[in-house]
Amino acid sequence: MPGTSRAGDVPPPAPDSAASDSSAPDSAVFLGVRHHSPACARLVGRAIEALRPAYVLVEGPADMNDRLDELLLGHRLPVAVFSHYRDETRVATSWAPLCDYSPEWIALREGHASGAEVRFIDLPSWHPAFAERADRHTNRYADAEARYAQATRRLCAHFAVDSVDALWDGLFEVTAPDDGPDDLRARLDAYFDLVRGDAEADAGDRAREEYMASWVRAAVARAGQRPVLVVTGGFHQPALRALSYRSSGRGEGESDRPSAWPEVPTPPDGALGGSFLVPYSFRQLDAFAGYQSGMPSPGYYQQLWEGGPQAAAQGLLRSVAERLRTRRIPVSTADLIAARSLAQGLALMRGHPYESRVDVLDGLAGALISDDLEQPLPWSGRGTLGAGSHPVVVEMVAACAGDTEGRLHPDTPLPPLVHDVAGQLARLGLADADEPVTFDLTAEAGLARSRVLHRLRVLGIPGFTRVSGPADGADPVFTERWEPGPASGREAALIEAG
Incomplete structure (x- = not known):
């Protein structure tokens, strides 16, 4: 059925060749995640609770490791790590956003609460490995989806869905109530193995992966018999697993001593660089506003994180109705009943145990829009809203985003x-x-x-x-x-x- 999300429909993950390697660090547990995925955030929390790891290693700028306490001050999320760099030839800025349902945030918060040592393990955001990402909306979590677009297109065709986001929801976010953490992790491993495939990453990602793997090897050497949990974007997971099992060689800045933490690069002489925490907002997080990575419609996923898929579907319907009525766009009770009926019917036809985000939006569009649309509905793909979008569609997208804005704790260091x-x-x-x-x-x-x-x-x-x-x-x-x-x-x- 279109949109079916059972684990058996996804090919099993490739065998871990390193599992039989006597030099493999068996205590390293790799969790590949999608940034800003509630399902992945829950999986990270459960893994920390079950493993009680000695170290939790997180994809994030390593130059923030001495300042992790700043992230735990009690901010109102979302916030972001803003990094800047300037020399005579290059100016670079980037943002690493964190919201309540970011797997990286859960890894940081729950890892710290469990007594584990938490470390960011990626290169600093100003590093030349990120030099190709100079756009104003660029963030360090952009995992180069263009390189595995072909694989995701094939998966979308197999599951009869229009977009990667709808595919992701059906496979991971809106799943059957009896799906456990092991089912989710197996599907995630299979998914990321498929989308990464044997395609070679570009030079920037290769440098990042070598560096992150050096942190994994150091943590395993220091942890003794206790586990090490590694939380990174799923695109990097297959390469990191292989690189971390490597028995010889060292990554950038890695010491001759296996247990020594890798060196954190510093800006070259004459350059200015650094990082600060900044308030962020759901509008900045939204893929429809130009955000390159993570999930669209952050307001919806916040409700999914807090109340589950059924509450999120009902909350989305309510949010859209309230916003349209505030904008004086007529929405009758009969319209809402029709929209809910359509959404439920679509979920049933697509094999979803609950109404997904796209089911609700398609139901609303079918009930509220009687005009001919000049362009496809935006949630059938990715990207920003185009000129001439239907007013109802514009308000629906805004309602999905929400208006939550982050706030820094008063003790946060500022320039x-x-x-x-x-x-x-x-x-x-x-x-x-x-x-x-x-x-x-x-x-x-x-x-x-x-x-x-x-x-x-x-x-x-x-x-x-x-x-x-x-x-x-x-x-x-x-x-x-x-x-x-x-x-x-x-x-x-x-x-x-x-």
Whole structure:
């Protein structure tokens, strides 16, 4: 049946050739995950509880290892590790987002709570291994899906689904209630072995995998008879397993002593680089907004994480209805009944034990949209919303994303610019402005306020918009008017600008 998600429908994982290798570190347990997958996050939590590992190794920037306590301060998620680098020839920035249902976050939190030593094991985000990822929306968790697009297309055709996300939901997120952790892990191993195949990674990913494997070997040497849990993107898992079983050779920065932790690269002389935590939001996480990795519709997956698939389906229907009514788009009770009936019918036809995200969205579209659509429904593929998208579709996508915004704990270290701007806005009476402000540019006080807001404008910091004033230095206009707007993202923008 289309969308069937039973374990027997996926080929079994390839035999682990290293299992018979006398030099293999039998205490290393590899969990390949999809970033921001509730199912994978639960699997990580259960693995830590069952294994009680000595070390939990997580795909993440190793230069943050001395500052892991910052991540555990009690932030409101989502937050991200923002990394920056600049030298005479290259400027690079990247984000490593974490939300409640990120497997990496669960590994960090639950590993720490269990008494394990937690380490990030990937190269720093500024490293040349990430040099090809220079786009503004780039994040370090982009696992190069283009290289295994052919395998996922074949899987989509086999399961009769339109997109990788619908395929993933049917196989892993919305599964039968009797599926246990072992069933899930077997399917994950099979899936990642298939999509990685024998394709060779690019030079950047090869360098990252060599480096991560050196951390695994060091942890196994230090752990004695206790297990080591390794949590990385599933794309890397097959290569990491093979590299970690290697009996000789050393990765980048690895010491001659097998139990010594690998060296963490530092920026070369004359370069500037570093990392800070920044607030993040569900809108930034959403694949429909341009996020390259992880899951679309983070608001839906938050509900899936908190309440399970049935509650998430009902919550999604409710969220869409509330948003459409707020936007004064008519949605009657009869429409919602029709949408629910369609979603349930689609789930039954597709072999889903519960209504999936796509089942609910398809049901809503069928009940609410009577016009001819000029383009395919966005959840039938991946990418941003195109121009001319139907208004109902736009609001449905926004409802799926949710409006959750992260907040850093007050004790989080921040660059000086954040404190300087906060101090200047408070001193000038602009910190809590909620109405338009007009400045007399012939007075020192008005000129000082204008200068600060113009500096923020040049840096691209949200919060104020200039609506009137002199067009240039020769324009005989001596007043300037600014309107306060949503300050969402101001702190993150200041951190990045700093």
